[in-house]
Amino acid sequence: KQEVTQIPAALSVPEGENLVLNCSFTDSAIYNLQWFRQDPGKGLTSLLLIQSSQREQTSGRLNASLDKSSGRSTLYIAASQPGDSATYLCAHLGGSEKLVFGKGTKLTVNP
Amino acid sequence: KAGVTQTPRYLIKTRGQQVTLSCSPISGHRSVSWYQQTPGQGLQFLFEYFSETQRNKGNFPGRFSGRQFSNSRSEMNVSTLELGDSALYLCASSSGTSGPGETQYFGPGTRLLVL
Numbered sequence: 001k002q003e004v005t006q007i008p009a010a011l012s013v014p015e016g017e018n019l020v021l022n023c024s025f026t027d028s029a030i031y032n033l034q035w036f037r038q039d040p041g042k043g044l045t046s047l048l049l050i051q052s053s054q055r056e057q058t059s060g061r062l063n064a065s066l067d068k069s070s071g072r073s074t075l076y077i078a079a080s081q082p083g084d085s086a087t088y089l090c091a092h093l094g095g096s097e098k099l100v101f102g103k104g105t106k107l108t109v110n111p
Numbered sequence: 112k113a114g115v116t117q118t119p120r121y122l123i124k125t126r127g128q129q130v131t132l133s134c135s136p137i138s139g140h141r142s143v144s145w146y147q148q149t150p151g152q153g154l155q156f157l158f159e160y161f162s163e164t165q166r167n168k169g170n171f172p173g174r175f176s177g178r179q180f181s182n183s184r185s186e187m188n189v190s191t192l193e194l195g196d197s198a199l200y201l202c203a204s205s206s207g208t209s210g211p212g213e214t215q216y217f218g219p220g221t222r223l224l225v226l
């Protein structure tokens with residue numbers, strides 16, 4: 001069974017801190033790895049998508065990396081802000097051609 | 112371009128009833144996928160429709176069904192509702208023509224509460 005694990009489940013940091021969210025997946029086949037943001041009671045906003053042929057993607061203060069050999073991805077957030085507070089989900093698209101989601105990391109950035 | 116829209120946004124039903132949720136994809140998108148999100152199980156894939164045909168499905172009982180119309184709008188139906196069906200139901204759209212690796216765009220979801 002394909003599984004995606006996100007660590008930690010929750011994280012609280014002071015404003016301005018750099019932080020890393022972790023995601024690991026068990027399916028060795030991969031089309032892409034995506035990171036999403038979800039605000040309370042809302043849908044998902046796509047942040048970054050890393051194709052299987054890529055090692056990383058950057059958007060503003062966000063950088064996501066992909067290591068297929070170890071089955072891991074990280075999301076790096078630089079200079080965190082209170083507006084970054086949300087749940088961050090990673091999703092793996094592998095051989096089943098269905099997105100498999102982790103349970104998310106709930107991030108709180110304190111002013 | 113308008114985003115993915117879902118109706119209704121909130122719904123309260125009682126056990127044993129059935130419910131129909133609607134999703135309108137981004138204009139020009141032909142693929143619609145449905146997901147269920149619960150606190151315990153997280154986000155789980157229900158099924159995907161492309162050009163009015165179910166192209167992929169997850170591991171949900173037959174009480175969960177869907178369909179897609181010629182204008183790409185999709186509906187999801189849950190029959191004989193159970194308390195455990197209380198969840199946020201999300202749909203996502205994509206062009207459906209660029210292979211399985213293309214970005215999906217999510218709607219705001221329909222929150223279903225079963226009493």
